[in-house]
Amino acid sequence: MKKLHAQKYNFAYYLSAMKNTSDVFRIGGVSVKQLADEFGTPLYVYHAEKISEQIIKLRSAFPEKTSIRFAAKALTSLAILDLMKKEDVGLDCVSIQEVKLGLHAGFKPTSITYTPNNVSITEVEEAVALGAEITLDNLPILKKFGRLFGNKVPAGIRLNPNIMAGGNLKISTGHSHSKFGISIHQLEEIRSIVAEHHISINGLHIHTGSELKDHEVFMNMANILFEAAPLFPNLKFLDFGGGFKVAYRENDGVTDVVKVGTLLGDRLKEFNIKNSTSIELRIEPGKFLVSEAGFLITEVTVVKETPSVTFVGVNTGLNHLIRPMMYDAWHEIVNGTNPMGETKTYTVTGNICETDTFGKDRLLPEVKEGDLLVMLNAGAYGYSMASNYNSRFRPAEVLIKNGKPYLIRKRDTFEDLLRGQVVPS
Numbered sequence: 001m002k003k004l005h006a007q008k009y010n011f012a013y014y015l016s017a018m019k020n021t022s023d024v025f026r027i028g029g030v031s032v033k034q035l036a037d038e039f040g041t042p043l044y045v046y047h048a049e050k051i052s053e054q055i056i057k058l059r060s061a062f063p064e065k066t067s068i069r070f071a072a073k074a075l076t077s078l079a080i081l082d083l084m085k086k087e088d089v090g091l092d093c094v095s096i097q098e099v100k101l102g103l104h105a106g107f108k109p110t111s112i113t114y115t116p117n118n119v120s121i122t123e124v125e126e127a128v129a130l131g132a133e134i135t136l137d138n139l140p141i142l143k144k145f146g147r148l149f150g151n152k153v154p155a156g157i158r159l160n161p162n163i164m165a166g167g168n169l170k171i172s173t174g175h176s177h178s179k180f181g182i183s184i185h186q187l188e189e190i191r192s193i194v195a196e197h198h199i200s201i202n203g204l205h206i207h208t209g210s211e212l213k214d215h216e217v218f219m220n221m222a223n224i225l226f227e228a229a230p231l232f233p234n235l236k237f238l239d240f241g242g243g244f245k246v247a248y249r250e251n252d253g254v255t256d257v258v259k260v261g262t263l264l265g266d267r268l269k270e271f272n273i274k275n276s277t278s279i280e281l282r283i284e285p286g287k288f289l290v291s292e293a294g295f296l297i298t299e300v301t302v303v304k305e306t307p308s309v310t311f312v313g314v315n316t317g318l319n320h321l322i323r324p325m326m327y328d329a330w331h332e333i334v335n336g337t338n339p340m341g342e343t344k345t346y347t348v349t350g351n352i353c354e355t356d357t358f359g360k361d362r363l364l365p366e367v368k369e370g371d372l373l374v375m376l377n378a379g380a381y382g383y384s385m386a387s388n389y390n391s392r393f394r395p396a397e398v399l400i401k402n403g404k405p406y407l408i409r410k411r412d413t414f415e416d417l418l419r420g421q422v423v424p425s
Contacts, residue, residue: 063261121148
């Protein structure tokens with residue numbers, strides 16, 4: 001009997017497999033029923049081998065010495081960070097807490113890049129003291145950094161390239177009205193501050209947003225970075241950020257990482273030969289590494305028929321997976337209990353006192369109360385954006401490795417809701 005294994009998962013494979021089996025949905029060889037019975041629901045599940053597979057894809061696509069630094073904001077669970085460390089992937093951190101989590105997970109400080117936005121100089125000082133690499137994204141903090149450290153501590157600079165790209169305005173970060181980065185049109189001001197304080201600029205960084213399908217976006221970034229690079233004689237790396245598009249549904253467009261890696265690699269080689277340099281290429285994937293490896297298992301609490309809509313209510317909500325509500329993101333929904341039933345049209349909604357619709361007018365095999373629905377592509381910005389809204393508990397997390405499930409984070413308890421609260425007498 002053909003099994004549904006997440007390590008082979010893609011939409012085409014999944015849909016074809018469903019036609020040939022009555023088996024329940026499996027993640028890394030483990031059935032969702034077993035996972036729900038052992039760990040309860042809602043439950044976040046990650047598949048370790050899928051993450052490793054994505055790392056291999058990037059390593060194969062980009063030049064050999066490309067430094068991969070995982071965008072930790074996508075998923076900061078310690079077990080996931082440990083997996084990245086063992087795969088020799090560094091970290092890109094956007095807060096001092098992420099830096100500390102990386103150090104706690106055993107990363108070397110030099111393998112952690114700290115790229116904050118709108119933070120105080122004290123947080124930057126703390127990151128310097130911890131030994132992390134620093135990337136700065138505004139002129140005021142560049143001045144403060146220069147006054148404090150001069151040429152004693154190198155820093156990278158995040159540039160805003162004035163490029164509109166990405167799947168949603170909220171995740172487009174390189175356009176002229178974005179808060180991120182120092183405008184490329186302020187390059188002379190950057191050079192003036194650098195010269196005044198003798199700052200050693202060791203890297204230039206651009207990240208234009210998420211879900212970039214067009215390789216030309218990366219080449220536009222390359223044009224800007226390679227043009228600016230000769231202005232900084234101590235440059236060690238050029239960082240192209242992340243934003244590689246993954247598939248959310250069948251026939252969904254994705255980033256051709258092989259083409260991007262080849263084009264950027266060729267351009268870098270040409271630049272290094274021409275300028276007698278050995279500048280390194282860096283990328284900061286987040287979603288690409290963990291999105292498809294993550295699943296949110298939920299239980300159906302009610303099937304509510306109205307004259308116009310049949311609602312499926314589940315025991316989770318926007319407090320656990322906010323992307324559909326925040327970004328209009330599509331997450332494929334699977335009936336993990338009844339994959340071979342007759343399909344009907346449902347609208348899948350959560351249990352939060354807001355409109356938290358996970359999927360509108362979805363064709364699903366017949367859904368009954370108690371069925372397990374699985375939301376796919378839940379590895380990135382799922383748990384990391386989860387909250388206790390409505391005073392509900394955050395889910396447990398499980399990592400499946402070599403066919404065996406491991407609890408990597410316990411479900412919240414009532415005591416977690418009370419922790420840190422003080423009622424004055």
